[in-house]
Amino acid sequence: MRFLHISDLHLGKRVNEYSMIEDQVYILERIADIADEERPDAVLIAGDVYDRTVPPAEAVSLFDRFLVRLSRAGHRVLAVSGNHDSAERLAFGGRLMEGSGVCIAPPYSGRIVPQVLSDSFGEVRIWMVPFLRPAAVRPFFPDLEIASHTDALAAVISSMEIDPAQRNVFLGHQFVTGASRSGSEEIIVGGEGAVDASVFAPFDYTALGHLHGAQNVRSADRPSEVQSLESADLLLEAGSQAGINDLLEARRPVEPSSLSEVQNLEIPRIRYCGTPLKYSFSEVRQRKSVTIAELGAKGDLRIREVPLVPLRDMTEIRGCYEEVTLRSFYEGKDFKDAYLRITLTDEDDVPDAMAKLRVIYPYLMKLDYDNLRTRTSLEVGSPADLEKRTPLGLFEELFGLQNGRPMSESQRALAQDLIGRIWEEER
Numbered sequence: 001m002r003f004l005h006i007s008d009l010h011l012g013k014r015v016n017e018y019s020m021i022e023d024q025v026y027i028l029e030r031i032a033d034i035a036d037e038e039r040p041d042a043v044l045i046a047g048d049v050y051d052r053t054v055p056p057a058e059a060v061s062l063f064d065r066f067l068v069r070l071s072r073a074g075h076r077v078l079a080v081s082g083n084h085d086s087a088e089r090l091a092f093g094g095r096l097m098e099g100s101g102v103c104i105a106p107p108y109s110g111r112i113v114p115q116v117l118s119d120s121f122g123e124v125r126i127w128m129v130p131f132l133r134p135a136a137v138r139p140f141f142p143d144l145e146i147a148s149h150t151d152a153l154a155a156v157i158s159s160m161e162i163d164p165a166q167r168n169v170f171l172g173h174q175f176v177t178g179a180s181r182s183g184s185e186e187i188i189v190g191g192e193g194a195v196d197a198s199v200f201a202p203f204d205y206t207a208l209g210h211l212h213g214a215q216n217v218r219s220a221d222r223p224s225e226v227q228s229l230e231s232a233d234l235l236l237e238a239g240s241q242a243g244i245n246d247l248l249e250a251r252r253p254v255e256p257s258s259l260s261e262v263q264n265l266e267i268p269r270i271r272y273c274g275t276p277l278k279y280s281f282s283e284v285r286q287r288k289s290v291t292i293a294e295l296g297a298k299g300d301l302r303i304r305e306v307p308l309v310p311l312r313d314m315t316e317i318r319g320c321y322e323e324v325t326l327r328s329f330y331e332g333k334d335f336k337d338a339y340l341r342i343t344l345t346d347e348d349d350v351p352d353a354m355a356k357l358r359v360i361y362p363y364l365m366k367l368d369y370d371n372l373r374t375r376t377s378l379e380v381g382s383p384a385d386l387e388k389r390t391p392l393g394l395f396e397e398l399f400g401l402q403n404g405r406p407m408s409e410s411q412r413a414l415a416q417d418l419i420g421r422i423w424e425e426e427r
Helices: 021-038 057-072 094-100 134-140 149-158 229-235 241-249 256-261 353-360 383-388 391-403 409-426
Strands: 002-006 042-046 077-080 102-104 115-119 122-128 167-173 205-209 215-217 270-272 289-295 301-307 314-319 339-344 364-369
Touching: 002 021, 002 205, 021 057, 021 289, 042 167, 042 205, 057 077, 057 102, 077 122, 077 167, 094 102, 134 149, 205 289, 353 364, 391 409
Parallel strands: 002 042, 042 077, 077 102, 122 167, 167 205, 205 270, 314 339, 339 364
Antiparallel strands: 002 289, 115 122, 215 270, 289 301
């Protein structure tokens, strides 16, 4: 069974004040063309269809045209909402659309009913789970302690009637511990939103959205240990807090005689397909693609990428103002008409540099300087650093930068109390 896996369309997104709609129209046409060529059994859309919970009208119209194009070509479409979407708005009219082969997961209501497809090897059950926060899951499991995103997702999966003998696919939108960020995704300070990879043990393929760079994710277990089918069975002990804890902790060495019980361990089964377009200069070195996942008999999975060529690329150049404005520097170069970030190395700022450079580079998005002044300026830190910092620590640093002095003990206590209350409401 063949799936075309896409995610993070972010329709309606603006990057550095540039609307990306024209680029999104183009790339969705290319994706539809790939679907026509590949003839997948289903197109999987793993969340963040829109860039905002209340998307602009042009974004809604674009997604409508995309679904119509796929449906009329005979493609089945399965989609879930992401953290940028409104699950309720995205699923509007979903029951009517099912008759056209388009299924959009509704907001979580305590029960997940799989979509069932069949091929020569039997049934494949696709479990569609919208982006979940602990607060949205807690009411359905009052007897369980759900303090984290891992707890929430483990509880949801434990309630599914999963048959380990059948092929099962998870379609969702979460951040898995150990995956690589691009720097452009929504950052959860302190890693609060991360989900442990072990919760996906029962699935033959986990089709995820959220991260912008295409990648496979392996479990953090030692190479000599794997998540076995025994662990998957533990997950299916529905409603048991001990069952959830056992799932997250159970590991056993693989004996040669038990290899037949375990899925092909060399194949990563958790996959982020990435965005179809570059939405940040942190993504300029990424090659965008769609993912094709093919399931054979139980345990047989093949993954490949089909490249996507955008209407306009996104890239970076650097040099002094005189250099980047020389005709010999830019003439005949692809970057001239790309979305561009220019870093000037001049020690003094160039008056009206942005306006002057846009005469040559019409899609110049961002202008920076790299000189003695900028290299000695203070920075809060990189996205990777932020994940390791506590919210209070970050706020203290910001307070110090803005006020030139550290917080007092009373200010620190007040900030800690406010942060605690805000995070409790979010959960």
